[in-house]
Amino acid sequence: MSNPTHHARAEGHYSVLVIGGGQAGLSVSYYLKQAGIDHLVVEKNTVTHTWREQRWDAFCLVTPNWQCALPGYPYRGDDPHGFMKKDEIIAYLDGFIAQVDAPMMEHTEVKRVKQRDDGVYAITTTQGDFTADQVVVASGGYHTPIVPRLAERLPARIVQLQSSAYRNPQALPEGAVMVVGTGQSGAQIAEDLHLAGRKVVLAVGEAPRCARFYRGRDVVDWLADMQYYDMPVEKHPLREGVRDNTNHYVTGRDGGRDIDLRKFAAEGMELYGRLDDLRDGQFHFAPTLAANLDAADDTYNRINASIDGFIAKHGIDAPAGGVYEPVWRPQQERTTLDLDGSGIAAIIWCIGFTPDFSWLDAPVFNGRGYPAHTRGITPIDGLYFVGLPWLHTWGSGRFSGIARDAEFIVDAIREKARERASLAAAVAA
Known part of the structure; x- marks a missing residue:
């Protein structure tokens, strides 16, 4: 309409x-x-x-x-x-x-x-x-979509899209796809490409993550009962600083599930830290991958722990909980990637808007x-x-x-x- x-x-x-x-x-x-x-x-x-x-x-x-x-x-x-x-x-x-x-x-x-x-x-x-x-x-x-100035130095053969212009894997040229950013859009687009069998190189940012379901219910249902969604900004621990936070990545796809970047890595997705530069035909990444994955998991477990506390306080009968244990860890921080050797044919910028x-x-x-x-x-x-x-x-x-x-x-x-x-x-x- x-x-x-x-x-x-x-x-x-x-x-x-x-x-x-x-x-x-x-x-x-x-x-x-x-x-x-x-x-x-x-x-x-x-x-x-x-x-x-x-x-x-x-x-x-x-x-x-x-x-x-x-x-x-x-x-x-x-x-x-x-x-x-x-x-x-x-x-x-x-x-x-x-x-x-x-x-x-x-x-x-x-x-x-x-x-x-x-x-x-x-x-x-x-x-x-x-x-x-x-x-x-x-x-x-x-x-205004954020696209870094280094994008100007990429060869014309590399198709570049901002997240708002991405539609489906079939619309991209054959070859690997680099996704930059792991907020909600970046994580879900990386998943979309991964499920389609595309080779994905993912530059992992500092976005947190949360569980889709925990102890028998959607986490959103638990948080609603805990009145989190009624909390005004002035009572949030971060006060107005919460407005700068990146949204937690999770998905409602196929009935809803977690997005676990470690699981994707174990299945062949290539994970790197923050993308910093393009020099001499190589992408340069900050050695932040392990820290970013750990921080996302810490948030995941912290939210679940708050639900555990709510269940215990109110004596609610619910299935047992637990702590997420990583299914994959980077053996080393890879800080460079050769552009020509990577086979990257497209880049999707998922680093937000101003x-x-x-x-x-x-x-x-x-x-x-x-x-x-x-x-x-x-x-x-x-x-x-x-x-x-x-x-x-x-x-x-x-x-x-x-x-x-x-x-x-x-x-x-x-x-x-x-x-x-x-x-x-x-x-x-």
Whole structure:
């Protein structure tokens, strides 16, 4: 569904302008409509395009379906503990889009947002100019793919893709494939290639991992019972530092399982440490493989140990647990790999994205380009963010927690509108 039924006028003034037509922007629209607040959602591409255009063919959720809880539209299928595949996710989103029926302008890029002296926001877009009393930025934080400069030195015969452009193993040329990075995308893409029988060279980063199932249940179910997903960022041990964390790698593929890079290595995948450089026809890697694998396993075991403690504290009858023991260890740290001798025909960069809010003219950003806010409310009057990782809780950037954040922001919008109306009435009197 790329054309919402409720189209908006091309220009004008709105009480609220929402920038971004993903699940965050649509969730804000849902609550704005409930509150009777006029608004416009502006989307640079097409509604929920990221799920449609930036996911590989075998993509599936890594959290169980029951956590799909968009506002007024919870998962209604018959497999709550399963993991929706790409086409099922799109169908779920299409249903949500139809329900919200947001006032939407697609293919509309925001070029500049600036608050005027009178407090009204002036918005310049490729489809006209608008004004709004308040603005919600719901465009996410993953805008510009990160590709290192060493990529420029690779020969033209090497096909290079960023993770968002990867689709399937068959679309790549014959030969080995190097995957750089082991966050959720890197680990799952490496698995996808490995299962297809491709030779994979994997540059392992510092991402942690977790178990899929432990002591008879999905780890997500245990953590939900432990109220981990309700923990606000200010109560997390890392505080706002948790926003910089890489997501744990695990998969929902084929009903869900662990991703164990050691097991892949035992089956023939070549693992290296962090990719540092390309010189004299050789890749150079940092000697970090053993440490990165050990750190990922430590996190895996630490999460399981917290579940053990919860089970013991509450006297829950559950199957026995245990500690993960490595099934493979690197005999030595290999720090170089000859490009020509490796047979590498393609490289997939899975090292993340950087935010780009250059169009937003507001003094709310830190040195790394991230906005300062408290639960999405910025220090600038009438400016909000929603849909960012750990905006408030673990689920803030996911289907599971966006409803709570969107409702909170709309409540703040409504209160701000009341304050302004009261002030205007007092001045008029």
